[in-house]
Amino acid sequence: METIPPPQIFYVESTRVACDGEEDGVAGHPRVWLQMGSEGSADCGYCDRRFILTGGPADPR
Known part of the structure; x- marks a missing residue:
């Protein structure tokens, strides 16, 4: 049985972010x-990337 990898997480400094799903040459x-x-935090509906505001309530660090 194949497991689904967890979403990529990006820590950002702004509450408004853009996502186009492209990084490292991936379509x-x-x-x-x-x-x-x-x-x-916000999740992209296309690629499931999660964006977390640095220092915000969702920041586990």
């Missing part, structure tokens, strides 16, 4: 803008 998706709410 991407249309650029979408994501707005974080009071939880301090």
Whole structure:
């Protein structure tokens, strides 16, 4: 049985971020803008990347 890898996590300094799914030459998706709410994180609906506001409530560090 194959396991699904966890989503990539990016720590960012802004509550509004753009995601186009492209990094290291991997095929991407249309650029979408994501707005974080009071939880301090946002997930991309295309590629499941998670963006966490540095120092925000969702930052586990």
